[in-house]
Every structure is written in structure tokens, then in C-alpha cells.
Amino acid sequence: MKARVHVTLKNGVLDPQGKAIGNALHRLGFPEVGDVRQGKFIELEIEETDQTRAKARLDEMCRKLLANTVIENYRIELVA
Amino acid sequence: MKARVHVTLKNGVLDPQGKAIGNALHRLGFPEVGDVRQGKFIELEIEETDQTRAKARLDEMCRKLLANTVIENYRIELVA
Amino acid sequence: MKAAVVVFPGTNREHDIANAIALTSGAKPAMVWHGDSELPKVDLIVIPGGFSYGDYLRCGAMAAHSPVMREVKTRAEKGVPVLAVCNGFQVAAEMGIVPGTLMRNAHLQFVCGDVHLKVETSQSLFTNRYQQGQIIRVPVAHAEGNYFVDNDTLKRMEDRGQIALRYCGADGDLAAGNPNGSLRSIAGVFNETKSVLGMMPHPENAIEPRFGGTDGKALFESLVAAIA
């Protein structure tokens, strides 16, 4: 099974990368750009056929490693 | 309007981060994890109401800055 | 003073700090490989700088889960002093043994060079050989040293005197000299009991006059004085 995980910064947490991207876009002539936030997008293959179990395992992976839950949120998506 | 951009490495391009994440997950007791690829996920606010125009501008942003088209692909999504 | 330096794949400043410790304490620290579950009985645990696991995913995240770090955490909770420098600080923050987190530098670039620091307190294991308010010059070398913590925690930390070091200008001006955008110019923080110090700058690279000056030396001398 394939899974996709989005890791994003929590609201209120400063995002230096997002800010820098926003500034760079303004400089490059995209004044219409407002707030920019950058997150991570992780695609994983997992050997697991049961959706519920897969989800539970992925949740554990996120909490243990993929996201820093102090400052980040995560969202898990299972793909066929 | 809000937009989401996914930037991922092209197939065949080495992904050191994905590889390291996969190894770490194995060490942490997730042997079911196979291939892992890490990409970027960028959320932007843009002041633009026209979908087509927004898409064109975002495409330009991706080619100019957000993605390194030599080694990366990008995907644009518009959210109301 | 018996010290142990924890080494991960990708750690690269372990020799620098081991040298500094040997030079000031007269005893060579033990080098402990991350995969070892045994941590020798020591007076000081050091988590050194480098790029553990390539800094991939998030700097410090993978190292924080190394087998040996469980034991480090246990010891730290029991009060064994821990000095966590640069990547070590990032690891310690990931483990939660010091508050806050280290984000990408605001300018997004790696930054290497001397900075000035204001020593916020001399009342600690790590800083007793400095004067409170002393301005020292030591180098930094990092891409992710932008300290961040939520407001409530920050307030509590400031009230309790958990801020160890702040970036400043050569004259002590706190509005200047911040190399990475850190919140309130924070360069180093203690845990609540001040037995753990996490800091981005490299005191270990400022211990000899010819090689970056000697302002970092007192940090190690403080430890020797407090521990040995």
C-alpha cells in the first residue's frame, strides 16, 4: 500500500522558509502572493493490506519521527 | 485564493532524505516500510480570482522558484 | 571530570569538543557510539555538533531516537549534566530535554563565523567561570539555529532564568549580532534545573589564542570547577 503524509507547521509557529519564499516571489515579480507556508510531503510504500492497521502504524511513525508534534501537524492519506 | 503546490523529485533522481527516513523507520521498528520519498508542500495565498490566470501565474512561480525543474516535478492545486 | 561524548552517524565536531574537554579537565572523554546501549557512568554527557543522519527530515530528529539516547534521557532526568552543542542542541530539543526548537536560519543560509554572546547568568554548572553580563566571542556554524518557543514557555523560561546565552553586538547590544533570527536573540538555554545546557555556538572552537580566541574555555572550566 502507498501512503502520503503531509507535515505542516502549526499555526502561530514561525516559518522562516515560507517567509523567505514569499519575499523571493515578491522580488521576482509576483506581488499577488500573500502568506506562504512550507511543509513536507512524504510518500511511503508500506507492506500492509489492512487500512485500519496501516493508518495506526502511520500515525505512530508520525508521532515518533516524521513530525515534531510540538510545532507540526500531520495528515495521513492512504492510496490504494 | 489559496493554492497548494507539491514539489517532488523526478523518478530516478537520488533522494538522500527519503532514504535516510526509510532507514530510520526500520530502526524504529517499522520493517513494513519500503521506498520513501520526501518532497515539499507549499501553501500560498494569492490575490487573484480568476482560476486560469492563477494557474498560469503559479506555473510561472514553480518554474522560476518553487521547483528545481532539473530534478523536480511540481503539481499545482487551487483551493477555493 | 569523567565525560562521555555521544557520536552518531554524521556527527563531525566530536573531536573538537573532546579536545576542549581534555585540554581543560586533563582527562580524555569516552566516545560513545550511538548504537551502544551501554552508557558509561560519567559526570557529564556531551552531545556534539555535526550533521547526525545528514540533518535529513529535521535536524536532530533521527538521532533523538538512537538507542543510547533513551539512557541519556534517563540520566538527564536524574540530574546528570548534559552539554548539547549545535546539532547536539537540536537533538536535545527533539528529545525534549531542553525547551524549544531550532528552525532554519531566517536568511536560510548556513552561517559560520564569530558571534558575540552575552552570558545571562554565572549561576550554573556551565557558566560559573564567567561574569554575569560578560560579552564573549565564539564561533557559530549552522543552518538551523533559529530558536523558537511558544510565548508561555518563553515567559516561564525568562522568569526562571533559563536563558543561558544571547547573541549581541560587540558592545553587548542585544538588538545586534543575531546571526539566525532567533527569538529574543537566544543562543543557549537551560532546562528547568539548569543541569542541561543546549547552545548553538561552539565554545569548543574558541579555546586557543591562535585558533579563534579563548572565550569558550571558561565554559569547560566552569564544568571542571563544578563537577570535579
Next chain:
Amino acid sequence: MNAPEKNPPVKLPNEPVITPQVVAEHGLAPDEYQRLLRIMGRDPTMVELGIFSAMWSEHCSYKSSKVWLKKLPTQAPWVICGPGENAGVIDIGDGQAAVFKMESHNHPSYIEPYQGAATGVGGILRDVFTMGARPIANVNALRFGDPSHPKTRHLVSGVVAGIGGYGNCMGIPTVAGETNFHRAYNENILVNAMTVGIAPADRIFYSAAAGLGNPIVYVGSKTGRDGIHGATMSSAEFSEDSESKRPTVQVGDPFVEKLLLEACLELMATDAIVAIQDMGAAGLTSSSFEMADKGELGVELHLDRVPMRETGMNPYELMLSESQERMLMVLKPGREEMARKVFEKWELDFAVIGTLTDTRRMVLRWHGDVVANIPIPPVVTQAPMYERPWTETRLPSTLAIADVPAPKDYGAALLKMIGCPDLASKAWIWRQYDHLIMGNTAIRPGGDSAVVRVAANKPKALAITSDCTPRYCAAHPETGGRQAVAEAWRNLTAVGARPLACTDNMNFGNPTKPEVMGQFGGCITGMAEACRALDFPIVSGNVSLYNETEGRPIMPTPVIGGVGLLADVEGCVDIALREAGLALVLVGETKGHLGQSIFLREVHGREAGAPPPVDLTVERRNGDFVRGQIGAGHVAACHDLSDGGLLIALTEMAMAGATGATIEAPGDIAPHAWLFGEDQGRYLLATARPDAVIAAAARAGVPARRIGTSGGGALTVEGLMAISLSELRRSHETWLPAYMAGEAA
């Protein structure tokens, strides 16, 4: 050749037919293909064709440059290993050796600046640690296009981030370099990286295979489809469609390289390794050929045993892949398991992929079938070698001082020069490089040479520099070649070091153009003379040709990386003027040579005239004198005079130490020629003992005169200008950061 072949290869499924077009796509000229057919005695398979194309590429065979390179002096009593191995090795006493080399990654860096530069650093690091050395310093020599060119900013930012990204993660300080900007590099930047390492002098590892039946082992990262055709790509002139070649870009993994470094050094401490070779350009092909040829043996490889990153890879791809962070080793029999343990501890791949044979053939198998069977010696000995036609660049006539007007405002001229792209501070660059790790950096970037202690708690140190003045080389290659070597030697001398040896990186245009070949030959001739006269042999190097776009060659750029020795690091001096009241003594003769000078270019907008001549006897005499004075403890600060001449050198000294100075121009020469002339073989010393220095100079027959005194917060030339250090610093320090922040060039 006529006897039936013992193991004729089978073709791969769907193997394309080899047409003249396929041959041409492999970069082989028709006569080169005929040569291949003669060697093989039959049509090659695709795998074999790929191998020939890689081995006979300019990059691997040096076919255009070899005849010239032979002219370089490579010997000295302290040279342990000259060119031909992965890196040069010199004896630095106490049983220690310095191992170093420079390598280009020009074309990949133009296509993908971050990864191109990063993998360039990775490659040169491997060259050095393959020989058993622990790297202690990195150097980078960069040439970018005109700042106003639309791509320049992006290239600078990517290249610098890539160099830092790799070196910082590896934990090797990047301590020196050079950065020029010129329109000649607009679409063909130069990224040259150098690494210096230290090894026990009696524990150097070489690449010659030995021991019939010994196992051949692959270690490091898995092989992917990275950079297939990379070696042929870097030998082919860039054209409009070079952008379409993009997917071949390799991606570096410095984390894995750090593990590879530690694992290799760990295994090298045992007796398991017979020979070792990194997989650089043309990956498995060139590494296996090199090992087998040097050892006069044959090789049999089972390509299906190569660790692979992707599914469906075929032998052709495996042989030509340029995946990074890989090594090939020959082990002593029976040491495989011990070695495997070491590499597995470091979480690296390890595979026994073949054995050494006595056939002197390269036999490649794929699931048992032979897919290539090539005689090794002729591929090397009968490789194409060209004595390409060349034409000499005539020495332009010398520009008279009278033909170059004095500036109306000396202060304005100085401000303009000190802030011009070539002379502006490069701190924006080196602040992104960890130049302090290891705690051994005694002189940081910003001076003449970096000085790096060989090991903590030991006094011995190395001085390291990289130098070339392309505009001199373009004006007159022979003088330029001489000057590049002399300047490197001078920069080492200026910190008090004894210059020992150098490495070179020859960056030139298309060698089939006679004027380019003439530039190459001219530079080599000049370099060879200088190396001989200065006892400064070349122990390693690299050639990068076809550096041009749309028909225009780059300026000839033979970069010299120099290494010198300081017995005691406490004895070194830097450029910083730290105290008031020191006498400023100018060493060497000043005629006021303004041709090809920075003054001429920046103030008058002209690039004209002959470059300053280099008198090697004078160069050596003056340098030996300066080194002696530093050794005697008479010198508080020292700077050699190069780009921009005397006043620029003095400005740099003043800014570095935050102390001003006042000097007085002599009456017998036009002041602007005296202040901005670029005559060679000169140094500016700050000393508390001017009388002793000047008396010693007189005894040595070296021109030396006191020109002024340090002190104050301004730079003053009596009667001509006075300008505050802060104003100078503003001009010097703002250009690059402002430019990189997006301000117009």
C-alpha cells in the same frame, strides 16, 4: 586478435544496432571507431561501445592535453607520488604526508548549480581519502559570468550553497578560494574544488590491483541511473540543447560520504586493502580499468551483483552510471567478512562483485552471460592521443604609463576598485562555509593563504591557496601561466610558509581550435618554467576542455592550488594591520605596470596591453627574503601585491586589522602607476623593525623601501587622498551581499 575469442559476448535484449549515428552519439570520431574495431577484432556490443566512449572521452583519456602535460615538472625530493594517482602526495616530515588535488565540475554546475558543485566537492574529497588521507581542508576556485547576466545570481547562490552543503556536512573546513566575475564565463562557469588531506607517509593507498584471484569489492551507495553519459557530457561542447541533457545530473549525499570516509579509514587501519579506487567520472568503467591496467591484470565482474537503486537497470547503465559515494577495492583473500562488518556498521552497501584474473581482459557478466569482453592494455595504450594544431597568442605591446591617465579623484578610484566584483569581499561566500571546524584554522579566508594546523596540539601547519589571473592568461598565456604559479607561491610565502608543491586545474575552451590549443600550450610552458624556477612541482591536476558556449572560448584559466609548510603555526603572519606605529615596507621593484590591470579595467573600462612580466629569479629572491624576515620574527603583517596593486593591498591590510595608514608616493614615478600598477614579485610588510628589514634586504639585493606608517582610522596617501576605513569597508563589504539580495549588478 584473429584467434576465435574465448568468451564472445551476447547481446542484451533489445540492444540497438550500432550505426554511425550511435557511434557519434557516444562521442567517438569515425577514426576512433575504426581504432576500436581494430582492437576488438569484431563489432562491439553496446556495453563495449559505452565503455570505449567513456574511456576515450577527453575527460578520462586526456587525449588533447597529454602531450602538453608531460612538460610539467612533477619531481622533487619531497614528492612521494606525482600525477597519475587519485591525488598527489608530498612528504611533510614526521612521517606525515599531505595528499591533495583539484578537480573541476564546470558543466554539471552550470546545469544544476547546487548538485553540480556539491558533487564536485564530494568527488575531490573521495580522491583524497581513497589514498588513505583524512581531509583537513577544502578550497574552491570559482568563475562566474558578468553579474548583470540573468543567470549569474542564481548560479552563485546555487554553487556556494552546494559547496557549503557538502563540505559542511562532511565536517571538513573550507578555508580558501577565489571568485572572479567576467562575461567570458557567462554561459560556462568554472567550479574547481580542491581538497587537502593528511596521511601517514608509509600508509598511502594506491589503485594498482594485485593478487590473482583476489576479490573485487564494491562499497558505498547503490548504483542508480545518475549521470549516465556524464563523462561524455563534460567533454562535449555545450550547445543550445544542453538543457535537454538535464536528467543526467547526479545528486550528492554528503551524509553517506561522511560514513564512507569513516568506514574507509577504519578499514585502511587494518591490512585488508590491496588497492582502492573511487568511482568518479565514468564510474565503474574507469575505476575497474584503471585498477586492472595499473596492476597489469584482468578483471571479471558480475554486474548483477552490483547494489542497485532502481529496478530494470542493465549492464550498460551499471558500467556508465556516475552515482556518487561509491568505491571499488581489491581485498586480500579472506578479508571479505571483516571488511563487510566495517561497512555494515556504517550502514553502507558492500558487495563482492568480481575477481582479478591473469587474462588482462575485462570480462563482464550479467546473470552468468558474458556481456563484454575487452582487452585492457590496448584501450589504454592505444587510446587516441592528439597533437592538435595550435597557434601562439602574440605578446601584446606594453601599455605605457603615459597612455593611462591618472584618476581625477584617487579616493573615488580606490572606492570603485575595492568594491568591484573581483575585489569586493567574498565574506558572503565563506560565511556559508564552515571554515572553523576541526579547530585548526589559524588563518581564515580573507588573507593570502589559509593556514591550517595539521593536527590539534601539534605545531605543524599547512598553508593553502588557489590562484589564477585569467585576464593575464588571455592576454598572453605563457606569462599568465607563469604568473599563476608565481602568485600561488607568493601567497604561501606571504604567510611565512615554505611552498612545497601544487595541483592544477586547466580550464580551457575547445581544443580543436588552434588558438585554444595555443593558449593551453602557452600556459603550460609558463607554468612549467615557474614550477622549475621556484622548486614547486605539480603533483596532481585536472583538465577541463570545451568550456565555451556558442563558439566563444572562456578565458584560459589554469588554476593553481598551492600547498606550503609551516614548521610552527605560531610563526605565521596574516595581512591584518593591527597596531599603529608600524613601518610599512614595500619589497620588490615597482615600475608601474598598468596593462591588464584592475585599475585599467575598472576605472578606465579598458582591458588592454601586455600582462605584467614575471621574472622568476626576482620572484624567488624576493620571496625567499620575505619568508626569512617572517621566520626571523621581524614581520607583524604581510600581504603580497596582486590584483589592484599596492593601494589595494594596503587597503585590505588596513580593513583586516581596523588600523589605518599613511603613505607617501615617491617622486620618480607617476603616482597612479605606483599605487595601482601590478608589477609582480612584490610584498608589503608591516614591521616594528624597518631598519633591520631594509638592511637585510640590501644584503640580499632585494629592493625594499619604507613607504609609510600604520595608524589612525583612515588611509592617506600624502597629497593625493584620505579616506576613512569605514567608507572603504562599506564599499568593499556591501557589493556581494547587496547583489545577492537582488540589487542590480
